Amino acid sequence: MLETLINIFHLIFSESFILTVVTASTPLLLASSGELMVERSGVLNLGVEGMMIVGAACGFAGAWLSGSILVGALSGIIAGAALSGMFGILTLGLAVNQVATGLALTIFGVGLSGLIGAKFVGEKIAPAAHLHLPMLTDLPGVGRILFGEDPFVYVSVALIIGIWLFLYRSRPGLVLRAVGDNHASAHALGYPVLRIRMLAVLFGGACAGLAGAYLPLAYTPFFIPGMTSGRGWIALALVVFASWRPGRLVIGAYLFGAVSILGLALQPLQLGIPQQVMNMLPYLATVVVLVLISRARGTAGSAAPASLGLVFVPDR
Amino acid sequence: MLDATPQAGSLRSEPLLSAISISKRYGDFLANDGIDLDLFPAEIHALLGENGAGKSTLVKIMYGLIQPSGGELRWMGRKVVLSGPSEARKLGIGMVFQHFTLFENLTVAENVALGLPPSESFAAISERLEETARVYGLPLDPKREVWRLSVGERQRIEIVRALLQNPKLLILDEPTSVLTPQEADLLFVVLGRLKSEGRGILYISHKLDEVKRLCDTATILRGGKKVATCDPRQETAASLARMMVGGEIGEVKSASRGSMVQPRLIVHRLSLAPDDPHGTYLEDVSLEVCGGEIVGIAGVSGNGQDELFSALSGERLAPAQGAVVIDGNAAGLLDVTERRRMGAAFVPEERLGHGTAPRMKLSENALLTGHAASGMVKKGFIDKPATLAHVDRTTKSFDVRKAKRDPEAVSLSGGNLQKFIVGREILREPGVLVVSQPTWGVDAGAAAVIRQALIDLAGRGTAVLVISQDLDELAEIADRIAVMFHGRLSAPLNAAEATREKLGLMMGGARPERAVEDQEAKHAIGA
Numbered sequence: 001m002l003e004t005l006i007n008i009f010h011l012i013f014s015e016s017f018i019l020t021v022v023t024a025s026t027p028l029l030l031a032s033s034g035e036l037m038v039e040r041s042g043v044l045n046l047g048v049e050g051m052m053i054v055g056a057a058c059g060f061a062g063a064w065l066s067g068s069i070l071v072g073a074l075s076g077i078i079a080g081a082a083l084s085g086m087f088g089i090l091t092l093g094l095a096v097n098q099v100a101t102g103l104a105l106t107i108f109g110v111g112l113s114g115l116i117g118a119k120f121v122g123e124k125i126a127p128a129a130h131l132h133l134p135m136l137t138d139l140p141g142v143g144r145i146l147f148g149e150d151p152f153v154y155v156s157v158a159l160i161i162g163i164w165l166f167l168y169r170s171r172p173g174l175v176l177r178a179v180g181d182n183h184a185s186a187h188a189l190g191y192p193v194l195r196i197r198m199l200a201v202l203f204g205g206a207c208a209g210l211a212g213a214y215l216p217l218a219y220t221p222f223f224i225p226g227m228t229s230g231r232g233w234i235a236l237a238l239v240v241f242a243s244w245r246p247g248r249l250v251i252g253a254y255l256f257g258a259v260s261i262l263g264l265a266l267q268p269l270q271l272g273i274p275q276q277v278m279n280m281l282p283y284l285a286t287v288v289v290l291v292l293i294s295r296a297r298g299t300a301g302s303a304a305p306a307s308l309g310l311v312f313v314p315d316r
Numbered sequence: 317m318l319d320a321t322p323q324a325g326s327l328r329s330e331p332l333l334s335a336i337s338i339s340k341r342y343g344d345f346l347a348n349d350g351i352d353l354d355l356f357p358a359e360i361h362a363l364l365g366e367n368g369a370g371k372s373t374l375v376k377i378m379y380g381l382i383q384p385s386g387g388e389l390r391w392m393g394r395k396v397v398l399s400g401p402s403e404a405r406k407l408g409i410g411m412v413f414q415h416f417t418l419f420e421n422l423t424v425a426e427n428v429a430l431g432l433p434p435s436e437s438f439a440a441i442s443e444r445l446e447e448t449a450r451v452y453g454l455p456l457d458p459k460r461e462v463w464r465l466s467v468g469e470r471q472r473i474e475i476v477r478a479l480l481q482n483p484k485l486l487i488l489d490e491p492t493s494v495l496t497p498q499e500a501d502l503l504f505v506v507l508g509r510l511k512s513e514g515r516g517i518l519y520i521s522h523k524l525d526e527v528k529r530l531c532d533t534a535t536i537l538r539g540g541k542k543v544a545t546c547d548p549r550q551e552t553a554a555s556l557a558r559m560m561v562g563g564e565i566g567e568v569k570s571a572s573r574g575s576m577v578q579p580r581l582i583v584h585r586l587s588l589a590p591d592d593p594h595g596t597y598l599e600d601v602s603l604e605v606c607g608g609e610i611v612g613i614a615g616v617s618g619n620g621q622d623e624l625f626s627a628l629s630g631e632r633l634a635p636a637q638g639a640v641v642i643d644g645n646a647a648g649l650l651d652v653t654e655r656r657r658m659g660a661a662f663v664p665e666e667r668l669g670h671g672t673a674p675r676m677k678l679s680e681n682a683l684l685t686g687h688a689a690s691g692m693v694k695k696g697f698i699d700k701p702a703t704l705a706h707v708d709r710t711t712k713s714f715d716v717r718k719a720k721r722d723p724e725a726v727s728l729s730g731g732n733l734q735k736f737i738v739g740r741e742i743l744r745e746p747g748v749l750v751v752s753q754p755t756w757g758v759d760a761g762a763a764a765v766i767r768q769a770l771i772d773l774a775g776r777g778t779a780v781l782v783i784s785q786d787l788d789e790l791a792e793i794a795d796r797i798a799v800m801f802h803g804r805l806s807a808p809l810n811a812a813e814a815t816r817e818k819l820g821l822m823m824g825g826a827r828p829e830r831a832v833e834d835q836e837a838k839h840a841i842g843a
Contacts, residue, residue: 171434178419178430185417188381189431190401306420 007269017265018145022153023219025257027052027211027228029156031235032242032249033163034207039239040167041200042180042307046102047087049232050109051205052212055080057117059213060223064120069128072217073152073210080209081202083109088201092194095311106232114225127221128152150218152210159207164246176200180305183312193312208232237286244305252289259285330393331356332485332516333378333409339386340373347373349540350387355485360507360517362527362548365537366560366759367730371520372414374537375487378518379411380404402433410483412474414490414520418462424473425458431477441480448479452506467494467616475506485516492526496616497787497820504530522560522760524553538562561760579604580779581660581748582641586634586648588627596620598627601805603798605748605779610770611808612794613783614819620803621783622665625752628781629662630655643747653688661685661746663738665753665783667730671737674726678718679703681725682710682740690744706743714739715765731762738766742773749773752783767793787816801825 011017031048038045058079063072087105090096128150131137136147167173176196179186183193211231216223234256242248263278331354340348348370355361365371376382378389380398389396391407398404401411418427425442432441442458449456454472462470471491478486488507492500507517507530521527527534527548534548536559543559581604588598598620605611615621626632627640634640634648641647642658652662662685664670672681683703686692692702707722714735718728725733738754754770755763771793774780783800784790790797796808799822806822 171429171438174422174426174430178422178426181419181421182417185419186430188401188413188417190380190405191430 004269004271008266011265011269012262015141015144017261019149020261020265021254021258022145022149024261025254026153026156027214027219027231028235028238028256029160029250029253030152030211030214031208031232032238032253033156033160033246034204034211035235035239036242036244036246036249037163037167037176037200037207038204039308040180040244040305041176041197042183042305042310042312043091043197043201044098044102044309045084045087045091045105045201045204046099046236047083047105047109047232048204048208048235049228049230050106050112051080051083051208052109052215052228052232052235053113053226054083054109054116055209055212056215056227057113057120057212057223058209060120060123060125060216061116062213063125063217064123067125069125069217072125073213076209076213076217077206078209080212081206084201084205084208087205088198091311092197092201095313097311098309110226117223117225120223121225122222124222125217128218152214152218155210160246160250167246177305180307183307183310187312187314193314197312208235211235234282234286237290240304241286241289256282256285331390332392334390334393335374335378335387336390337387338374338377338384338389340370340377340382341385346540348377348384351537351540351542353535353542353545355516355518356533357484357516358511358514359533360511360519360531362531362534363518363520363537364522364524364527364534364556364560366522367757368539368759369537369560370540371537372489373540375411375489375518375520378404379409379487405431405433405481405483408482408484409487410478410481410485411487412471412478412489412491414493418470418473420463421461423459423461424456424465427462427473428458428477428480432480444480445476449476452476452479452509453502454506467618468496468499471495471503475503479510483515485518486510487518487520489520490522491519492521492523494617494785496823497816498824500526524548524556527556528553536560557760578607580607580643581605581628581750581781583628584639584641586624586627586639588623588632588634590623591632596623596803598623599803601803603781603805603808605781607747607777607779608774609795610774610780610782610793612790612797612811613781613800613805614787614790614797614823615785615800616823617785619800619823621752621800623803624800624805625662625664625750625783628750629664656685656688659689659747661741661744661749663741663749663751663754665756667733667737668726672725672733675724677722677724678707678728678736679722681736682706685740686744706740710736710739710743713743714769731758734758735762735765738769742769745776746778748779748781750781750783753785754782755784755786755789763789787819790814790819791816799823 031052035045035048055076059072059076062075063069066072083105087101090101091098130148130150131154133147137143139147167177175186175191179191179193179196187193212228215227238249238252238256241252260282263275263281266278267275333355335351335353338348338351339346351370351374363371363374373382377384380401380403389398396407419430425438425445428445429438429441445456445458454476456469456472456476462473471494491503495503511517519527519531531548533545534556535545536543536556538560548556583601583603586598586601590596596619601624603611613621613624627634630647630650630652637646637648639648642655642660645658647655647658668674673684679700680703683692683698686706690706692699692706704722710716711718716728716732716736716739718732728736734755738751741749751770754766758766767789770780770782782790782794791811794811796810797814797819798808799806799819801823802825809818
């Protein structure tokens with residue numbers, strides 16, 4: 001028993017485990033960062049999974065055709081933004097229900113990615129190169145974790161820091177939060193509610209597309225249909241988990257990435273837990289955490305943007 | 317910082333803002349019909365009118381929120397087109413909204429910053445905010461989140477935000493509708509000071525006493541048209557009301573009261589935690605309402621009235637069966653339907669969404685509260701003719717005006733829908749009626765009908781509990797008045813001894829005994 005615990009301990013703090021956790025967490029962080037901005041502006045886009053999977057297909061297509069990871073990443077970003085643009089036109093321009101449109105976007109995205117990616121199934125590319133800084137990367141223990149990741153990891157960290165600065169230290173960020181809190185008031189003060197929301201939605205789509213592109217460009221060097229396997233949904237849950245705060249979003253994304261890798265990593269230890277149970281762990285953890293959060297809230301004031309998911313039609 | 321520009325003599329010659337033949341059309345409906353209005357510096361100008369008279373539309377046009385369909389605006393003699401509020405602000409027009417345009421989850425300083433041009437730094441704004449708040453006697457803590465603040469404090473934010481732009485013209489939309497009389501007095505002092513600084517003020521209200529007291533000029537709108545511009549101090553409240561309504565308002569007559577001995581509604585030491593984080597705790601609320609009397613509950617909104625209403629109606633259960641007693645039956649743990657079966661009826665504050673399902677027909681809405689005790693359901697099936705008959709009876713008895721026999725609730729005007737909702741319950745001849753804000757946002761004619769109906773109902777032996785923010789209304793109909801403050805209910809005062817001043821002090825948290833002493837002290841000094 002004790003020996004098993006020690007083994008698990010060693011495993012969790014091993015370099016290879018942490019490296020895998022970072023890789024597993026990065027797409028979650030990228031996608032949920034974008035959705036955080038969208039929801040802060042008061043829009044609920046449930047189509048993250050759809051935008052991610054299209055981002056994955058287009059990202060792989062771009063990289064395979066051009067031979068460049070950068071072109072692949074840009075293709076993913078553009079594809080995600082294009083899809084979210086459709087969502088924005090429908091929900092903001094035409095005031096269609098956001099929940100229904102978001103769900104439709106996911107279903108549409110899954111189909112579209114199959115179509116785009118059909119030609120590329122079975123193809124391989126060279127994955128994104130990892131950073132290598134002489135001296136630093138070779139540091140024992142932390143070198144590879146801090147200085148030897150793929151470029152997407154650094155982008156995701158820069159992105160969430162940028163979002164934090166934007167939301168809490170900049171005037172446009174304040175306006176964005178205001179629009180999400182009370183769109184009628186923001187309109188009365190003369191802010192262009194729908195334009196601000198459209199920009200947030202496009203940003204969210206670009207992030208989801210990049211998160212999707214990460215999967216075939218860095219996580220595994222090939223494309224398979226449905227390869228996002230629910231990560232878009234988890235990104236959505238993470239935003240709630242983080243109570244719409246960037247700092248907690250980082251913790252949530254990495255915690256979740258770790259739990260999802262744990263099942264795989266523990267396999268060799270022969271703990272006698274069925275693999276199916278281990279596969280369920282991340283989702284179980286999400287549900288448990290969400291319940292705990294909603295219980296703990298009570299007196300803490302409202303955390304969700306008050307206009308989240310509400311249709312806004314300005315009176316002219 | 318706030319450069320006052322006091323001028324004299326030539327003031328009258330040039331208006332700050334002129335509206336010339338302003339019209340606004342929505343489909344077939346003319347919300348504004350050729351309205352002319354001149355606003356001068358150092359003048360408090362009242363804009364009077366019933367709900368739906370076009371006041372809000374007109375000021376939204378003046379603030380650039382909506383575009384007029386016809387006519388033009390002139391700012392200091394020059395024609396202007398306001399494509400948005402920021403342009404209005406640039407000219408020097410500030411606005412304090414009736415339904416506050418505040419962001420609950422942001423701080424006071426952030427809320428203020430959002431109303432200012434982005435060129436100014438946040439630190440500078442915070443500093444100016446504190447300075448202005450101090451100069452005008454409107455204390456505010458810039459770092460607090462808005463949801464923690466009282467309604468009066470929220471209004472201060474709106475006013476300070478408008479003042480920080482150093483406006484030449486300030487528009488206030490029904491600013492006193494949410495204030496205690498004392499808070500309103502403080503506001504009047506601030507407005508007087510702004511006027512003396514040479515600023516023009518457009519003051520929207522339907523409270524005639526206030527307008528007579530405060531304003532130099534009054535413009536009256538009715539049905540989207542301008543009826544008159546006059547000096548309110550030369551008019552009587554009755555003559556102003558006649559211009560607003562376009563006819564006489566039926567006077568409410570008190571009915572002969574039945575015996576007031578048997579309590580039909582008893583609330584016994586009710587304490588209840590709120591179910592939403594911004595709600596109010598009810599603490600040890602006790603109350604008795606006898607058959608034949610109307611008891612009023614006064615108080616600034618948000619002091620627990622909503623929580624009390626849902627505990628009485630059964631939308632939320634009391635902690636003990638005996639905390640609510642209806643006609644001698646303990647009902648604290650019973651649901652709404654069971655309480656209705658005991659002969660209780662409830663009229664909530666919110667007409668659309670709480671009192672009615674907006675997109676359902678009136679007959680269906682009648683069924684929603686009448687299914688338990690009115691014979692509208694036979695053997696589990698809806699008796700459609702019975703529901704329609706109920707609508708017809710309500711329509712006839714309460715003069716509900718509607719386009720067809722059975723329209724959707726949302727298509728009725730506020731006053732007509734309120735008459736329908738109150739009538740729907742009264743026609744069931746309840747033993748106990750609890751009604752919240754019975755005439756809020758209702759035109760004077762409909763308000764008179766509703767108040768008369770409540771008095772007549774009490775005259776027939778029903779116990780009526782009226783929760784209202786409108787002290788004039790309570791003075792008109794209630795036999796006894798209690799005040800709700802921070803979730804506690806005062807002992808009721810007899811209507812005769814419940815003066816506005818006394819109630820106002822209690823609404824601000826003073827205990828009734830103290831309030832009386834303060835009054836006496838004031839009289840002593842006065843004498």
